[in-house]
Amino acid sequence: MTGEPRANLPPLSLHVPEPKFRPGDKAEFSDVIVPPAGSGRRPDPAEPAAQFHELAYGLVRVLDDEGNAVGPWAPRLTPDTLRRMLRYMALVRAFDERMFRAQRQGKTSFYMKCTGEEAVAVAATMALQRDDMTFPSYRQQGILIARDWSLVDMMNQIYSNKGDRLQGKQLPIMYSTREGAFFSISGNLATQYPQAVGWAMASAAKGDTRIAATWCGEGSTAEGDFHSACTFASVYRAPVILNVVNNQWAISSFSGFAGAEATTFAARALGYGIAGLRIDGNDALAVYAATEWAAERARTNQGPTLIEHFTYRAEGHSTSDDPSQYRSANEASDWPLGDPIARLKGHLVRLGEWDDERHAAQDLELAELVKRCQKEAEANGILGHGLHQPLDTLFDGVFEEMPWHLKEQRAQMLAEEEASGRPWALKS
Ligand SMILES: Cc1ncc(C[n+]2csc(CCOP(=O)(O)OP(=O)(O)O)c2C)c(N)n1
Ligand SMILES: [Mg+2]
Numbered sequence: 262m263t264g265e266p267r268a269n270l271p272p273l274s275l276h277v278p279e280p281k282f283r284p285g286d287k288a289e290f291s292d293v294i295v296p297p298a299g300s301g302r303r304p305d306p307a308e309p310a311a312q313f314h315e316l317a318y319g320l321v322r323v324l325d326d327e328g329n330a331v332g333p334w335a336p337r338l339t340p341d342t343l344r345r346m347l348r349y350m351a352l353v354r355a356f357d358e359r360m361f362r363a364q365r366q367g368k369t370s371f372y373m374k375c376t377g378e379e380a381v382a383v384a385a386t387m388a389l390q391r392d393d394m395t396f397p398s399y400r401q402q403g404i405l406i407a408r409d410w411s412l413v414d415m416m417n418q419i420y421s422n423k424g425d426r427l428q429g430k431q432l433p434i435m436y437s438t439r440e441g442a443f444f445s446i447s448g449n450l451a452t453q454y455p456q457a458v459g460w461a462m463a464s465a466a467k468g469d470t471r472i473a474a475t476w477c478g479e480g481s482t483a484e485g486d487f488h489s490a491c492t493f494a495s496v497y498r499a500p501v502i503l504n505v506v507n508n509q510w511a512i513s514s515f516s517g518f519a520g521a522e523a524t525t526f527a528a529r530a531l532g533y534g535i536a537g538l539r540i541d542g543n544d545a546l547a548v549y550a551a552t553e554w555a556a557e558r559a560r561t562n563q564g565p566t567l568i569e570h571f572t573y574r575a576e577g578h579s580t581s582d583d584p585s586q587y588r589s590a591n592e593a594s595d596w597p598l599g600d601p602i603a604r605l606k607g608h609l610v611r612l613g614e615w616d617d618e619r620h621a622a623q624d625l626e627l628a629e630l631v632k633r634c635q636k637e638a639e640a641n642g643i644l645g646h647g648l649h650q651p652l653d654t655l656f657d658g659v660f661e662e663m664p665w666h667l668k669e670q671r672a673q674m675l676a677e678e679e680a681s682g683r684p685w686a687l688k689s
Contacts, residue, residue: 299332480511542570
Protein backbone atom coordinates (compact mmCIF):
# COMPACT_ATOMS: atom_id res chain seq x y z
CA MET A 262 0.00 0.00 0.00
CA THR A 263 1.30 3.43 -0.87
CA GLY A 264 0.01 6.77 0.31
CA GLU A 265 -1.05 7.81 -3.23
CA PRO A 266 -4.69 8.97 -3.48
CA ARG A 267 -6.74 7.15 -6.13
CA ALA A 268 -7.68 9.42 -9.02
CA ASN A 269 -11.14 7.86 -9.45
CA LEU A 270 -12.28 8.58 -5.85
CA PRO A 271 -13.04 11.92 -4.19
CA PRO A 272 -10.43 13.00 -1.62
CA LEU A 273 -11.57 12.40 1.94
CA SER A 274 -12.24 15.39 4.18
CA LEU A 275 -13.25 15.99 7.78
CA HIS A 276 -16.27 17.89 9.02
CA VAL A 277 -15.11 20.45 11.59
CA PRO A 278 -18.06 21.86 13.56
CA GLU A 279 -18.38 25.63 13.68
CA PRO A 280 -20.77 27.55 15.96
CA LYS A 281 -23.43 29.49 14.09
CA PHE A 282 -22.76 32.78 15.82
CA ARG A 283 -19.57 34.46 16.94
CA PRO A 284 -18.92 37.84 18.61
CA GLY A 285 -20.36 40.58 16.42
CA ASP A 286 -23.03 38.32 14.89
CA LYS A 287 -26.68 38.63 15.82
CA ALA A 288 -27.70 35.27 17.28
CA GLU A 289 -31.00 33.98 15.97
CA PHE A 290 -32.69 30.81 17.19
CA SER A 291 -35.50 30.16 14.70
CA ASP A 292 -34.08 26.70 13.99
CA VAL A 293 -34.42 25.58 17.63
CA ILE A 294 -37.49 23.37 17.67
CA VAL A 295 -39.70 24.20 20.67
CA PRO A 296 -42.74 21.90 20.69
CA PRO A 297 -45.83 23.13 22.55
CA ALA A 298 -45.88 22.59 26.32
CA GLY A 299 -47.85 19.49 27.24
CA SER A 300 -47.28 17.69 23.96
CA GLY A 301 -44.85 14.98 25.15
CA ARG A 302 -46.11 11.48 25.96
CA ARG A 303 -45.70 10.28 29.59
CA PRO A 304 -44.95 6.55 29.47
CA ASP A 305 -45.37 4.11 32.31
CA PRO A 306 -42.12 4.03 34.36
CA ALA A 307 -41.79 0.34 33.49
CA GLU A 308 -41.84 0.90 29.72
CA PRO A 309 -38.90 -0.81 27.89
CA ALA A 310 -36.02 1.46 26.84
CA ALA A 311 -36.55 0.61 23.15
CA GLN A 312 -39.74 2.68 23.14
CA PHE A 313 -38.13 6.02 24.01
CA HIS A 314 -37.12 7.17 20.54
CA GLU A 315 -39.58 10.04 20.30
CA LEU A 316 -38.94 11.20 23.89
CA ALA A 317 -35.18 11.21 23.33
CA TYR A 318 -35.47 13.40 20.22
CA GLY A 319 -38.39 15.61 21.32
CA LEU A 320 -38.54 18.08 24.20
CA VAL A 321 -40.79 17.51 27.22
CA ARG A 322 -42.26 20.82 28.39
CA VAL A 323 -44.87 21.57 31.07
CA LEU A 324 -45.01 25.37 31.43
CA ASP A 325 -46.51 27.16 28.43
CA ASP A 326 -45.91 30.78 27.43
CA GLU A 327 -48.85 32.00 29.56
CA GLY A 328 -47.54 30.30 32.71
CA ASN A 329 -49.98 27.36 32.70
CA ALA A 330 -48.79 23.86 33.63
CA VAL A 331 -50.16 21.58 30.92
CA GLY A 332 -50.06 18.01 29.64
CA PRO A 333 -49.41 14.58 31.12
CA TRP A 334 -46.10 15.56 32.73
CA ALA A 335 -47.58 18.40 34.85
CA PRO A 336 -46.56 17.35 38.38
CA ARG A 337 -49.50 18.98 40.28
CA LEU A 338 -47.48 20.45 43.14
CA THR A 339 -49.08 22.48 45.91
CA PRO A 340 -48.59 26.28 45.84
CA ASP A 341 -46.40 25.98 48.96
CA THR A 342 -44.07 23.53 47.21
CA LEU A 343 -43.95 25.75 44.11
CA ARG A 344 -43.08 28.76 46.27
CA ARG A 345 -40.36 26.77 48.02
CA MET A 346 -38.93 25.79 44.62
CA LEU A 347 -38.96 29.42 43.48
CA ARG A 348 -37.29 30.53 46.70
CA TYR A 349 -34.47 27.97 46.40
CA MET A 350 -33.83 28.99 42.79
CA ALA A 351 -33.76 32.68 43.71
CA LEU A 352 -31.44 31.87 46.63
CA VAL A 353 -29.04 30.06 44.30
CA ARG A 354 -28.95 33.15 42.09
CA ALA A 355 -28.41 35.52 45.04
CA PHE A 356 -25.63 33.26 46.38
CA ASP A 357 -23.97 33.16 42.95
CA GLU A 358 -24.11 36.94 42.58
CA ARG A 359 -22.54 37.52 45.97
CA MET A 360 -19.78 34.92 45.59
CA PHE A 361 -18.95 36.06 42.07
CA ARG A 362 -18.53 39.55 43.50
CA ALA A 363 -16.38 38.21 46.35
CA GLN A 364 -14.02 36.71 43.76
CA ARG A 365 -13.84 40.03 41.92
CA GLN A 366 -13.01 41.70 45.25
CA GLY A 367 -10.07 39.34 45.68
CA LYS A 368 -11.64 37.42 48.58
CA THR A 369 -11.33 34.07 46.81
CA SER A 370 -9.53 32.76 43.76
CA PHE A 371 -12.35 31.18 41.79
CA TYR A 372 -16.11 30.89 41.45
CA MET A 373 -18.61 29.28 39.07
CA LYS A 374 -22.19 30.47 38.61
CA CYS A 375 -25.10 28.41 37.29
CA THR A 376 -27.16 31.40 36.10
CA GLY A 377 -29.99 30.29 33.82
CA GLU A 378 -29.62 26.66 34.95
CA GLU A 379 -31.05 26.96 38.48
CA ALA A 380 -34.03 24.69 37.72
CA VAL A 381 -31.82 21.75 36.77
CA ALA A 382 -30.41 21.13 40.26
CA VAL A 383 -33.15 22.64 42.46
CA ALA A 384 -36.22 20.97 40.92
CA ALA A 385 -34.43 17.62 40.54
CA THR A 386 -33.34 17.64 44.18
CA MET A 387 -36.88 18.38 45.32
CA ALA A 388 -38.09 15.32 43.39
CA LEU A 389 -35.52 13.06 45.09
CA GLN A 390 -35.48 11.77 48.66
CA ARG A 391 -33.24 13.65 51.07
CA ASP A 392 -30.92 10.63 51.42
CA ASP A 393 -30.66 9.73 47.73
CA MET A 394 -27.00 10.09 46.83
CA THR A 395 -25.99 12.88 44.44
CA PHE A 396 -22.87 12.96 42.27
CA PRO A 397 -22.81 16.50 40.86
CA SER A 398 -20.55 18.48 38.59
CA TYR A 399 -19.40 21.93 39.73
CA ARG A 400 -22.62 23.59 38.49
CA GLN A 401 -25.17 21.99 40.84
CA GLN A 402 -24.82 24.15 43.96
CA GLY A 403 -28.63 24.11 43.82
CA ILE A 404 -28.58 20.57 45.29
CA LEU A 405 -27.06 21.79 48.55
CA ILE A 406 -29.31 24.84 48.66
CA ALA A 407 -32.45 22.78 48.03
CA ARG A 408 -31.32 20.48 50.87
CA ASP A 409 -31.11 23.51 53.19
CA TRP A 410 -27.36 23.04 53.58
CA SER A 411 -25.61 25.81 55.51
CA LEU A 412 -24.63 28.73 53.26
CA VAL A 413 -21.89 29.64 55.75
CA ASP A 414 -20.41 26.16 55.40
CA MET A 415 -20.39 26.54 51.60
CA MET A 416 -18.75 29.95 51.89
CA ASN A 417 -16.12 28.66 54.32
CA GLN A 418 -15.14 26.21 51.59
CA ILE A 419 -15.08 28.97 48.96
CA TYR A 420 -12.77 31.00 51.21
CA SER A 421 -10.61 27.98 52.23
CA ASN A 422 -10.73 29.51 55.72
CA LYS A 423 -10.55 28.21 59.31
CA GLY A 424 -14.10 26.91 59.05
CA ASP A 425 -13.47 24.96 55.84
CA ARG A 426 -14.13 21.30 56.65
CA LEU A 427 -11.99 20.34 53.66
CA GLN A 428 -9.01 22.21 55.14
CA GLY A 429 -8.33 24.14 51.93
CA LYS A 430 -7.60 20.94 50.01
CA GLN A 431 -10.20 21.52 47.30
CA LEU A 432 -10.56 24.26 44.71
CA PRO A 433 -13.25 26.78 45.79
CA ILE A 434 -16.80 25.46 45.04
CA MET A 435 -15.73 21.82 45.02
CA TYR A 436 -17.90 20.99 48.02
CA SER A 437 -18.21 17.63 49.72
CA THR A 438 -20.66 16.49 52.37
CA ARG A 439 -21.57 12.99 53.41
CA GLU A 440 -24.47 14.26 55.57
CA GLY A 441 -25.82 16.19 52.59
CA ALA A 442 -25.56 13.01 50.43
CA PHE A 443 -23.45 15.12 48.09
CA PHE A 444 -20.36 13.39 46.71
CA SER A 445 -17.06 15.36 46.58
CA ILE A 446 -16.90 17.37 43.38
CA SER A 447 -13.99 16.48 41.14
CA GLY A 448 -12.36 18.83 38.67
CA ASN A 449 -11.73 15.89 36.34
CA LEU A 450 -14.79 15.91 34.10
CA ALA A 451 -17.24 12.99 34.16
CA THR A 452 -15.49 10.97 36.88
CA GLN A 453 -18.72 11.30 38.90
CA TYR A 454 -20.59 9.22 36.29
CA PRO A 455 -18.98 5.80 36.93
CA GLN A 456 -18.85 6.66 40.64
CA ALA A 457 -22.61 7.25 40.69
CA VAL A 458 -23.31 4.05 38.80
CA GLY A 459 -20.99 2.10 41.09
CA TRP A 460 -22.67 3.58 44.16
CA ALA A 461 -26.11 2.72 42.76
CA MET A 462 -24.98 -0.84 42.03
CA ALA A 463 -23.68 -1.15 45.59
CA SER A 464 -26.95 0.18 46.95
CA ALA A 465 -28.83 -2.48 45.00
CA ALA A 466 -26.34 -5.21 45.90
CA LYS A 467 -26.90 -4.42 49.58
CA GLY A 468 -30.67 -4.43 49.18
CA ASP A 469 -30.84 -0.75 50.19
CA THR A 470 -33.65 1.55 48.94
CA ARG A 471 -31.60 4.66 48.11
CA ILE A 472 -30.93 5.58 44.51
CA ALA A 473 -28.18 7.74 42.96
CA ALA A 474 -28.34 10.73 40.65
CA THR A 475 -25.48 12.29 38.72
CA TRP A 476 -25.01 15.35 36.51
CA CYS A 477 -22.48 16.26 33.85
CA GLY A 478 -22.29 18.87 31.13
CA GLU A 479 -22.92 18.07 27.46
CA GLY A 480 -19.23 18.62 26.73
CA SER A 481 -18.33 16.00 29.34
CA THR A 482 -20.30 13.31 27.49
CA ALA A 483 -17.27 13.12 25.16
CA GLU A 484 -15.28 11.60 28.04
CA GLY A 485 -14.78 7.81 28.12
CA ASP A 486 -16.10 7.73 31.69
CA PHE A 487 -19.55 8.78 30.45
CA HIS A 488 -19.72 5.78 28.12
CA SER A 489 -18.43 3.14 30.49
CA ALA A 490 -20.87 4.41 33.11
CA CYS A 491 -23.76 4.02 30.63
CA THR A 492 -22.70 0.45 29.85
CA PHE A 493 -22.58 -0.58 33.51
CA ALA A 494 -25.84 1.23 34.28
CA SER A 495 -27.62 -0.57 31.46
CA VAL A 496 -26.15 -4.04 31.99
CA TYR A 497 -26.96 -4.17 35.72
CA ARG A 498 -30.08 -1.96 35.57
CA ALA A 499 -28.48 0.24 38.20
CA PRO A 500 -30.88 2.46 40.16
CA VAL A 501 -29.40 5.71 38.89
CA ILE A 502 -30.51 8.90 37.13
CA LEU A 503 -27.97 10.14 34.59
CA ASN A 504 -28.43 13.87 33.94
CA VAL A 505 -26.77 15.61 31.02
CA VAL A 506 -26.96 19.37 31.36
CA ASN A 507 -26.85 20.64 27.79
CA ASN A 508 -26.15 24.33 28.36
CA GLN A 509 -24.83 24.68 24.78
CA TRP A 510 -21.23 25.48 25.78
CA ALA A 511 -18.17 23.75 27.24
CA ILE A 512 -16.09 26.81 28.16
CA SER A 513 -15.55 28.21 24.63
CA SER A 514 -16.42 25.01 22.70
CA PHE A 515 -20.00 24.89 21.42
CA SER A 516 -22.06 21.72 21.85
CA GLY A 517 -21.32 20.61 18.27
CA PHE A 518 -17.89 19.43 19.38
CA ALA A 519 -19.54 16.95 21.75
CA GLY A 520 -21.84 15.67 19.00
CA ALA A 521 -24.88 17.98 19.09
CA GLU A 522 -24.90 18.51 15.31
CA ALA A 523 -25.41 14.81 14.68
CA THR A 524 -27.97 13.86 17.34
CA THR A 525 -29.39 14.77 20.75
CA PHE A 526 -27.66 13.91 24.02
CA ALA A 527 -30.75 12.06 25.26
CA ALA A 528 -30.48 9.83 22.19
CA ARG A 529 -27.13 8.59 23.51
CA ALA A 530 -29.25 6.56 25.96
CA LEU A 531 -30.96 4.52 23.23
CA GLY A 532 -27.78 2.83 22.02
CA TYR A 533 -27.16 1.60 25.54
CA GLY A 534 -30.70 0.38 26.08
CA ILE A 535 -31.37 3.13 28.63
CA ALA A 536 -34.58 5.18 28.79
CA GLY A 537 -33.82 8.64 27.39
CA LEU A 538 -35.80 11.83 28.04
CA ARG A 539 -35.00 15.20 26.48
CA ILE A 540 -36.60 17.96 28.50
CA ASP A 541 -36.84 21.74 28.72
CA GLY A 542 -34.23 22.43 31.40
CA ASN A 543 -35.53 25.96 31.97
CA ASP A 544 -38.92 24.58 32.96
CA ALA A 545 -38.67 23.67 36.66
CA LEU A 546 -41.85 21.59 36.46
CA ALA A 547 -40.51 19.53 33.55
CA VAL A 548 -37.29 18.92 35.50
CA TYR A 549 -39.28 17.91 38.59
CA ALA A 550 -41.62 15.64 36.64
CA ALA A 551 -38.85 13.89 34.68
CA THR A 552 -36.81 13.31 37.83
CA GLU A 553 -39.82 12.02 39.76
CA TRP A 554 -40.55 9.64 36.88
CA ALA A 555 -36.94 8.44 36.62
CA ALA A 556 -36.74 8.01 40.40
CA GLU A 557 -39.80 5.78 40.34
CA ARG A 558 -38.29 3.75 37.50
CA ALA A 559 -35.04 3.34 39.47
CA ARG A 560 -36.75 2.61 42.79
CA THR A 561 -38.86 -0.15 41.25
CA ASN A 562 -35.82 -1.84 39.66
CA GLN A 563 -36.83 -0.88 36.11
CA GLY A 564 -33.37 0.56 35.44
CA PRO A 565 -31.60 3.83 34.75
CA THR A 566 -32.82 6.93 32.91
CA LEU A 567 -30.74 9.47 31.04
CA ILE A 568 -32.26 12.96 31.11
CA GLU A 569 -30.95 15.68 28.79
CA HIS A 570 -31.75 19.09 30.26
CA PHE A 571 -31.85 21.46 27.29
CA THR A 572 -30.78 24.81 28.74
CA TYR A 573 -28.41 27.72 28.26
CA ARG A 574 -25.36 28.89 30.23
CA ALA A 575 -26.37 32.53 30.56
CA GLU A 576 -23.01 33.74 31.89
CA GLY A 577 -19.32 32.89 31.69
CA HIS A 578 -18.01 29.39 32.34
CA SER A 579 -16.26 30.60 35.51
CA THR A 580 -14.64 33.73 36.93
CA SER A 581 -11.68 32.92 34.63
CA ASP A 582 -13.77 33.17 31.46
CA ASP A 583 -14.94 35.97 29.15
CA PRO A 584 -17.68 34.67 26.82
CA SER A 585 -17.77 37.91 24.79
CA GLN A 586 -14.58 36.62 23.16
CA TYR A 587 -16.24 33.62 21.53
CA ARG A 588 -20.03 33.95 21.34
CA SER A 589 -22.65 36.38 20.18
CA ALA A 590 -23.65 39.01 22.75
CA ASN A 591 -27.42 38.45 22.48
CA GLU A 592 -27.45 34.66 22.84
CA ALA A 593 -28.41 34.58 26.53
CA SER A 594 -31.15 37.21 26.28
CA ASP A 595 -32.65 35.69 23.12
CA TRP A 596 -32.55 32.06 24.29
CA PRO A 597 -35.96 30.74 23.20
CA LEU A 598 -36.70 28.84 26.43
CA GLY A 599 -36.48 31.94 28.63
CA ASP A 600 -35.29 32.24 32.21
CA PRO A 601 -36.21 29.44 34.66
CA ILE A 602 -36.92 31.74 37.61
CA ALA A 603 -39.08 34.12 35.57
CA ARG A 604 -41.04 31.17 34.18
CA LEU A 605 -41.80 29.57 37.55
CA LYS A 606 -42.67 32.98 38.96
CA GLY A 607 -45.04 33.50 36.02
CA HIS A 608 -46.74 30.20 36.81
CA LEU A 609 -47.32 31.14 40.46
CA VAL A 610 -48.63 34.56 39.44
CA ARG A 611 -50.96 32.86 36.96
CA LEU A 612 -52.28 30.65 39.77
CA GLY A 613 -52.92 33.76 41.88
CA GLU A 614 -50.39 32.49 44.45
CA TRP A 615 -47.65 35.11 43.97
CA ASP A 616 -47.13 38.69 42.77
CA ASP A 617 -44.43 41.18 41.80
CA GLU A 618 -44.32 42.81 45.24
CA ARG A 619 -43.78 39.52 47.05
CA HIS A 620 -41.15 38.55 44.51
CA ALA A 621 -39.23 41.81 44.92
CA ALA A 622 -39.46 41.55 48.73
CA GLN A 623 -38.17 37.98 48.59
CA ASP A 624 -35.22 39.01 46.40
CA LEU A 625 -34.31 41.69 48.95
CA GLU A 626 -34.66 39.28 51.86
CA LEU A 627 -32.49 36.65 50.14
CA ALA A 628 -29.80 39.20 49.28
CA GLU A 629 -29.73 40.21 52.97
CA LEU A 630 -29.59 36.58 54.09
CA VAL A 631 -26.62 35.87 51.81
CA LYS A 632 -24.88 39.04 52.99
CA ARG A 633 -25.31 38.03 56.65
CA CYS A 634 -23.92 34.56 55.96
CA GLN A 635 -21.01 36.08 54.07
CA LYS A 636 -20.12 38.23 57.07
CA GLU A 637 -20.24 35.20 59.33
CA ALA A 638 -18.02 33.16 56.98
CA GLU A 639 -15.56 36.00 56.54
CA ALA A 640 -15.05 36.07 60.31
CA ASN A 641 -13.26 32.73 59.70
CA GLY A 642 -10.96 34.37 57.16
CA ILE A 643 -10.79 34.81 53.40
CA LEU A 644 -8.50 33.21 50.86
CA GLY A 645 -5.20 35.02 50.49
CA HIS A 646 -5.10 36.50 53.99
CA GLY A 647 -2.50 34.23 55.52
CA LEU A 648 -2.51 30.55 56.21
CA HIS A 649 -5.87 29.43 57.64
CA GLN A 650 -4.97 25.76 57.88
CA PRO A 651 -1.81 24.93 59.84
CA LEU A 652 0.83 23.33 57.63
CA ASP A 653 0.84 20.10 59.60
CA THR A 654 -2.72 19.38 58.39
CA LEU A 655 -1.61 19.46 54.75
CA PHE A 656 -1.34 15.69 54.37
CA ASP A 657 -4.24 14.76 56.68
CA GLY A 658 -7.65 13.46 55.74
CA VAL A 659 -6.74 12.15 52.29
CA PHE A 660 -5.78 8.53 53.00
CA GLU A 661 -7.11 6.48 55.88
CA GLU A 662 -3.53 5.25 56.41
CA MET A 663 -0.93 7.79 55.33
CA PRO A 664 1.46 6.11 52.84
CA TRP A 665 5.18 6.07 53.69
CA HIS A 666 6.18 8.54 50.98
CA LEU A 667 3.71 11.16 52.28
CA LYS A 668 4.97 10.61 55.82
CA GLU A 669 8.48 11.34 54.52
CA GLN A 670 7.37 14.45 52.66
CA ARG A 671 5.47 15.67 55.71
CA ALA A 672 8.53 15.23 57.94
CA GLN A 673 10.72 17.04 55.41
CA MET A 674 8.23 19.92 55.16
CA LEU A 675 8.01 20.31 58.92
CA ALA A 676 11.81 20.23 59.28
CA GLU A 677 12.18 22.94 56.63
CA GLU A 678 9.51 25.07 58.28
CA GLU A 679 11.16 24.66 61.67
CA ALA A 680 14.47 25.78 60.18
CA SER A 681 12.82 28.76 58.45
CA GLY A 682 11.99 30.38 61.79
CA ARG A 683 8.22 30.55 61.21
CA PRO A 684 6.97 28.12 63.84
CA TRP A 685 3.49 29.77 63.85
CA ALA A 686 2.67 27.94 60.65
CA LEU A 687 3.15 24.58 62.31
CA LYS A 688 0.54 24.78 65.04
CA SER A 689 -2.78 22.98 64.58
C1 LIG B 1 -10.86 15.51 31.98
C2 LIG B 1 -10.93 17.01 31.86
N1 LIG B 1 -10.74 17.58 30.66
C3 LIG B 1 -10.80 18.94 30.53
C4 LIG B 1 -11.03 19.72 31.63
C5 LIG B 1 -11.09 21.26 31.50
N2 LIG B 1 -12.48 21.69 31.57
C6 LIG B 1 -13.04 22.10 32.72
S1 LIG B 1 -14.64 22.53 32.56
C7 LIG B 1 -14.63 22.17 30.91
C8 LIG B 1 -15.88 22.33 30.08
C9 LIG B 1 -16.94 21.35 30.43
O1 LIG B 1 -18.12 21.65 29.73
P1 LIG B 1 -19.48 20.89 29.98
O2 LIG B 1 -19.22 19.45 30.24
O3 LIG B 1 -20.42 21.22 28.88
O4 LIG B 1 -19.98 21.51 31.38
P2 LIG B 1 -20.41 23.01 31.71
O5 LIG B 1 -19.17 23.72 32.18
O6 LIG B 1 -20.98 23.61 30.50
O7 LIG B 1 -21.40 22.92 32.84
C10 LIG B 1 -13.36 21.75 30.50
C11 LIG B 1 -13.01 21.39 29.13
C12 LIG B 1 -11.21 19.09 32.88
N3 LIG B 1 -11.48 19.77 33.98
N4 LIG B 1 -11.17 17.73 32.96
MG1 LIG C 1 -21.86 22.68 28.83
